[in-house]
Amino acid sequence: xxxxxxxxxxxxxxxxxxxxxxxxxxxxxxxxxxxxxxxxxxxxxxxxxxxxxxxxxxxxxxxxxxxxxxxxxxxxxxxxxxxxxxxxxxxxxxxxxxxxxxxxxxxxxxxxxxxxxxxxxxxxxxxxxxxxxxxxxxxxxxxxxxxxxxxxxxxxxxxxxxxxxxxxxxxxxxxxxxxxxxxxxxxxxx
Numbered sequence: 001x002x003x004x005x006x007x008x009x010x011x012x013x014x015x016x017x018x019x020x021x022x023x024x025x026x027x028x029x030x031x032x033x034x035x036x037x038x039x040x041x042x043x044x045x046x047x048x049x050x051x052x053x054x055x056x057x058x059x060x061x062x063x064x065x066x067x068x069x070x071x072x073x074x075x076x077x078x079x080x081x082x083x084x085x086x087x088x089x090x091x092x093x094x095x096x097x098x099x100x101x102x103x104x105x106x107x108x109x110x111x112x113x114x115x116x117x118x119x120x121x122x123x124x125x126x127x128x129x130x131x132x133x134x135x136x137x138x139x140x141x142x143x144x145x146x147x148x149x150x151x152x153x154x155x156x157x158x159x160x161x162x163x164x165x166x167x168x169x170x171x172x173x174x175x176x177x178x179x180x181x182x183x184x185x186x187x188x189x190x
Contacts, residue, residue, distance in 0.1 A: 004068060011059045019056055026069065027052075029148075030076045036143045037080035039132060043087060044080070051079040070157040077140055077158060130180045138173030145170050 010018035023030075030051060035044035054075050062071055131139055131147075144150045144158060145166075156163045
């Protein structure tokens with residue numbers, strides 16, 4: 001029996017220490033997924049913590065029909081989407097960039113000229129803002145695939161839909177993102 005399965009079974013029998021050990025390896029990824037949806041550090045922390053509480057309370061319902069990570073990330077996605085709906089009127093700060101869960105980082109390629117660096121940074125900010133403008137289904141599929149790097153079948157499990165639906169959402173989301181970027185008038189050929 002693998003270690004994760006043994007930990008899950010201990011959690012299902014009420015061992016809190018086993019739960020703490022089980023989620024330890026998932027905290028950073030859960031936070032990053034939540035952050036890419038809500039785009040706010042505190043909300044991402046709240047959403048990921050809320051997700052872990054839900055997982056703890058419902059771990060007895062986990063039946064090993066999918067991987068634990070898939071089940072967990074589905075709960076994280078739902079918690080983040082719920083948080084986003086509650087905070088719909090909050091504004092997006094373009095100064096908030098991806099982070100490692102601890103401190104903000106931004107890598108600078110020293111081979112870039114200042115103009116190239118600025119152009120790349122602006123392009124990244126436009127894409128991030130554009131993703132936030134997408135419909136929820138398209139946004140979550142694109143974040144999971146293009147930002148987090150999940151495989152199509154993993155995304156299908158996380159979102160509880162078919163692989164074909166995932167591919168369709170990603171394709172449509174990318175097209176809408178491309179249209180949105182063109183409408184901004186900043187980039188004419190995308």
